[in-house]
Amino acid sequence: MKTQLFFSALLAGLVVTGTxxxxxxxxxxxxxxILKPQHEPKxxxxxxAQSKVKEYLNRGLSVAPAADGKGIYLSWRMLETDNAQAxxxxxxxxxxxxxxLNRKPIDTTCDFTDRSPVKGEAVYWVTCTADxxxxxxxKADFSTLRxxxxxxxxxxxxAGKVGVADLNGDGTYDYIIRTPETNVDPGMPGDLTGKxxxxxxxxxxxxxxxxxxxxxxxxxxxxxxxxxxxxxxxxGKAEVALKTAPDNVRRDEKGRVDSGDEYxxxxxxxxxxxxxxxxxxxxxxxxxxxxxxxxxxxxxxxxDGKTPCILACRGTYKLMTVEAWQLNKDKLDPVWKWDGDEExxxxxxxxxxxxxxxDVDEDGREEILLGSCMLDDNGTxxxxxxxxxxxxxxxxxxxxxxxxxxxxxxxxxxxxNGRGVCMVDARSGEPVWNIGHKTFHVGDGMVADIDxxxxxxxxxxxxxxxxxxxxxxxxxADGTYLxxxxxxxSCRNWAWWDADLLRETFAGDDNRWGASSSSNGKALSIVKxxxxxxxxxxxxxxxxxxxxxxxxxxxxxxxxxGEIRIYTTNIPARDRRVTLMQDPVYRSYIAHRSMxxxxxxxxxxxxxx
Numbered sequence: 001m002k003t004q005l006f007f008s009a010l011l012a013g014l015v016v017t018g019t020x021x022x023x024x025x026x027x028x029x030x031x032x033x034i035l036k037p038q039h040e041p042k043x044x045x046x047x048x049a050q051s052k053v054k055e056y057l058n059r060g061l062s063v064a065p066a067a068d069g070k071g072i073y074l075s076w077r078m079l080e081t082d083n084a085q086a087x088x089x090x091x092x093x094x095x096x097x098x099x100x101l102n103r104k105p106i107d108t109t110c111d112f113t114d115r116s117p118v119k120g121e122a123v124y125w126v127t128c129t130a131d132x133x134x135x136x137x138x139k140a141d142f143s144t145l146r147x148x149x150x151x152x153x154x155x156x157x158x159a160g161k162v163g164v165a166d167l168n169g170d171g172t173y174d175y176i177i178r179t180p181e182t183n184v185d186p187g188m189p190g191d192l193t194g195k196x197x198x199x200x201x202x203x204x205x206x207x208x209x210x211x212x213x214x215x216x217x218x219x220x221x222x223x224x225x226x227x228x229x230x231x232x233x234x235x236g237k238a239e240v241a242l243k244t245a246p247d248n249v250r251r252d253e254k255g256r257v258d259s260g261d262e263y264x265x266x267x268x269x270x271x272x273x274x275x276x277x278x279x280x281x282x283x284x285x286x287x288x289x290x291x292x293x294x295x296x297x298x299x300x301x302x303x304d305g306k307t308p309c310i311l312a313c314r315g316t317y318k319l320m321t322v323e324a325w326q327l328n329k330d331k332l333d334p335v336w337k338w339d340g341d342e343e344x345x346x347x348x349x350x351x352x353x354x355x356x357x358x359d360v361d362e363d364g365r366e367e368i369l370l371g372s373c374m375l376d377d378n379g380t381x382x383x384x385x386x387x388x389x390x391x392x393x394x395x396x397x398x399x400x401x402x403x404x405x406x407x408x409x410x411x412x413x414x415x416x417n418g419r420g421v422c423m424v425d426a427r428s429g430e431p432v433w434n435i436g437h438k439t440f441h442v443g444d445g446m447v448a449d450i451d452x453x454x455x456x457x458x459x460x461x462x463x464x465x466x467x468x469x470x471x472x473x474x475x476x477a478d479g480t481y482l483x484x485x486x487x488x489x490s491c492r493n494w495a496w497w498d499a500d501l502l503r504e505t506f507a508g509d510d511n512r513w514g515a516s517s518s519s520n521g522k523a524l525s526i527v528k529x530x531x532x533x534x535x536x537x538x539x540x541x542x543x544x545x546x547x548x549x550x551x552x553x554x555x556x557x558x559x560x561x562g563e564i565r566i567y568t569t570n571i572p573a574r575d576r577r578v579t580l581m582q583d584p585v586y587r588s589y590i591a592h593r594s595m596x597x598x599x600x601x602x603x604x605x606x607x608x609x
Contacts, residue, residue, distance in 0.1 A: 042378040045335055045365070047307025048328045053234040055587075057579065058171030059126060059135030060549035064147045064570040071115040072142055073570040075550035076126050076135060077579045078110050087129045090114075093137075094122035105129050109573040110551040117142040136172070147535075148567040151175060151206045159559040161222070162543040163229035163594035165238035167269035172204040173548050176229050176240055176269070176594070181541065181559060184221040187292050192255025195220045199227060199242065201272060210272030217245025219257055226298040226595035232266065232308050232327040239327065240267040241310045243280055243296055258283070258290045264298070264312045266327055276332045278325065281312055286319035286341060293317045300591050301357035302584070303377045305364040309335055313370070316351035317389060320370060324379060336379030343381045347373050349413075350384060352393045354596035358585040358604055360395070360405055360426040366584070369395050372409060374429060383429030387422070388413035392445035392461070392491070395426055395585060396602040399456045399477040405585075405604060406432060410445030410461045414438070421445070421461045421473055433479030440467025444491040446600065448503040449608025450529040451482075457608060460488055489529050494600045495545045495554040497526050498534050499574040501609045505529060506538070526556075538567055545600055546590045547580040554580070 060077040067073065074090060087105035090112045091098060101114055114124075119142070126135045153159070160181035167174040179198050184190045197220045201209040218225050227242035242265055249260030262280035267273065283290055299311035303324060310332075312323045324335035340347035352371030360367045365377035371393055373384040385407075392410040399406060405426035411419065420439025423432040445461035456477025463469040472488035475481055490505055497504045506524045524538040540558030548555040548566060556567040580586045580603055589601030 042336060042380050044378050045303040045307075045309070045324075047304045047309065047326050047335070048333075049234055049304070049306035052302065052306045053231060053308050055166060055231065055581070056169065056171045056236060057166075057581065060172070060579070061124065061126060061135050061138045062550035062568050063124060063138050063140040063145065064568055065142070065145050066113050066115075067570045067572070071113045072117045072124075072140055072145060073111065073113050073572070074124055074126070075111040075553075075568070075573070077549070077551065078576050080578050080582045082128065082578070083130065085130070089127050089129060091125050091127070092118075092122050093124075094118040094120070108576065110576045111573045113572065119143070136170075147570055148565045151202050151564050151566075153177070153179070153202075153562050153564070154200060154208045154211060155179070156562040157181075158541070158561050159543060159564055161227075161594050162557055162559075162564065163227060163240070164544065164546060164548060164557075164590065165229040165231070165269070166236075167201060167209070167238050168203060169236040170204075174204050174238075174269075175202045175557075175564060176200070176227070177202070177564065178225065178227065178594070180220075182220060184219065186221065186223055186294055190254070192219050192221075193251065193253075195255065197225050199240065199267075199272075201240070201269065209270060212267070212272050214242075214244065215247045216251060217247055217249045217257065217260065217262070218243065219251075219255065222596065223295040223297075224257070226296055228298050228300055228310075228591055228594055229269065230300050230308050230591055232300070232310060233329060234307075238269045239275065240269055240272075241265070241298055241300075241327075242267070243298060243312075244277065256291050264310065264323075264325065264332070266310070266332065275330050276327065278332045278334075281314040281321050281323050284319060287315045288318040295351065295353075297355060297596055299355045299357065299368065300588070301366040301368055301377070303335060303365060303379075305359075305366070311355075311368065313355065315340070316353070316371075317349050319348065320351050320373075322368070322370070322375065322379070338375060338379045338381075340373075340381075343384075345384075347381060347384050349388050350386075352390050354592055354599060356395050356585065356592060357588045358395055358405070358426075362404070362427075366588075369393065369407065369426075372411075374407075374426070385409065385419075385424050385429050385431075387411050387415070387419055391443045392599065394445070394447045394599070394602060396447060396457070396604065397606040398423060398447055398459065399432075400606040401455065402432070408445065408447050408459050410442040411439065412441055412443065414440050414467065421459075421475075423459065423479065435473060435475070435479070435481075439463060439471075440469040446489075446491040446494060447602060448494045448600070450489060450502055452502060452609035454480075454482065456606065457602075458482065460491060462488065462491055487530070492600075493542050493545060493598075495526065495556060496547075496607075497553060497569050498528075498571045501607060502528070503608075504534060506542070507533075534571065535567075535569070540565055542598075544590070544593050544598075546593070547586075552577045552580055 087107040158181040159177040161178040163176040244265040263277040265277040295316040297313040320340040350372040368375040376382040418434040418436040422434035443464035474483040526535040540560040544557040583603040585604035
């Protein structure tokens with residue numbers, strides 16, 4: 001009966017394939033009902049892991065000049081294994097003498113400022129009084145200390161993407177970059193002849209490990225070269241999963257590849273040597289034009305709640321497919337395959353420019369948000385909102401008074417029914433609210449708590465000129481309009497940087513509110529929305545925003561010629577919380593930042609004032 005309703009609606013013009021949506025807002029509930037998946041459930045995934053594969057993290061001790069220039073600021077992680085009563089002591093060793101610097105144990109924050117640093121080099125560490133364990137030791141010289149760490153690259157190139165994971169098992173994040181920074185979109189013209197990408201690995205101290213040229217089989221664009229870094233086999237050290245192809249594939253006169261072998265390959269993180277490979281999802285005319293519409297992504301999800309599975313994904317604007325694999329020791333074992341055309345109703349054109357995974361139905365297993373649709377952990381469709389391709393989509397607890405998480409969608413297709421900017425329930429896909437009027441091409445969006453006077457996260461979005469509209473929207477978590485076309489913040493890069501729970505953004509020297517992922521050669525400032533400048537002099541193009549070390553607040557990874565920098569805050573904290581990297585949804589955002597278009601990460605829980 002539901003299938004008959006779907007095709008009746010299709011013939012009546014209520015549903016348009018490709019940019020699927022209900023024409024009349026009154027049809028919303030009926031429309032949602034006919035897009036519920038109709039299929040026999042597949043069996044649950046049972047991976048190799050007996051218990052959940054978890055990253056080992058050390059204290060992540062960070063040192064930087066104090067914000068006022070008077071002393072050395074130290075910050076460290078609180079871990080999920082720490083209890084609420086955990087207290088810390090700070091030690092310094094210099095000139096053959098060791099001294100405890102704090103008078104009372106530190107129990108309200110995970111930071112401390114040494115107001116009387118010694119001349120020359122000193123070594124710092126912290127201990128947790130509950131178990132007496134010492135953190136890693138960090139060297140610092142007040143006269144040369146900076147608010148960033150620098151990693152010099154093996155060549156004088158600029159990184160275009162970065163992945164972070166622990167390659168050697170020491171509890172500190174290392175860096176796997178893709179160079180150069182140039183990129184060709186499938187829909188853009190350009191001569192790619194002879195151009196290739198390289199993947200390079202560096203330890204946290206800057207030690208260069210290896211470099212791999214992806215060769216002529218991989219076109220130098222982000223939709224052909226996805227990679228993700230994680231400990232896939234559970235040995236405590238991360239591997240690199242990526243799309244590869246042999247050099248003997250044929251490129252056309254413009255350097256495009258439309259035939260030949262393609263592989264999902266896993267490399268050893270320390271050596272770059274291949275561990276295993278299998279075929280990448282096959283090319284198919286159902287994806288649409290293989291030059292214009294061929295988008296490839298790669299991901300990671302705990303499909304059984306314990307085993308980190310690798311997701312090889314193809315398609316965005318028409319057919320979408322996902323193949324799941326597990327790295328069982330040194331072998332890639334198949335888990336399941338999903339083909340959107342095999343769903344009832346057919347799921348097409350729902351893909352986004354990235355993905356994030358999380359347990360939205362609270363069964364202990366992670367689902368996969370591909371865009372306007374959510375895959376269940378067993379490789380079947382959990383729901384489809386039926387709204388077409390979103391340029392931006394966020395999974396988090398936007399409205400803390402509602403149970404569970406929500407999904408905020410910013411849709412590229414035209415929508416007469418008000419759902420071009422909307423929120424749906426993450427568990428069911430059911431509509432929560434929309435802006436209630438026609439949109440044309442919503443190309444950007446973000447969720448962040450930027451105004452403490454409203455409950456929940458603010459939701460903001462912007463249309464671009466491609467659809468003929470440049471309208472901008474700022475809404476509260478319940479969908480209430482806060483502003484339109486005035487005082488709408490940038491959607492690009494946001495970070496938790498100062499001591500409060502409101503999130504901060506970036507401003508260039510020549511454009512106070514025009515933050516972007518690129519500094520265009522000028523230093524960026526971190527600013528409060530409609531407020532003061534907090535930190536100036538962030539140099540380079542922003543590659544990643546993530547809680548990589550120090551306390552729960554985030555670091556900024558930037559790319560310069562021959563260098564990446566990791567900037568950290570030196571603003572004293574007012575509270576403490578478990579590192580964001582131990583929240584599974586936040587960690588998923590960071591894992592997927594090395595492929596697709598960038599989005600600022602958010603955790604599974606509400607984090608705001």
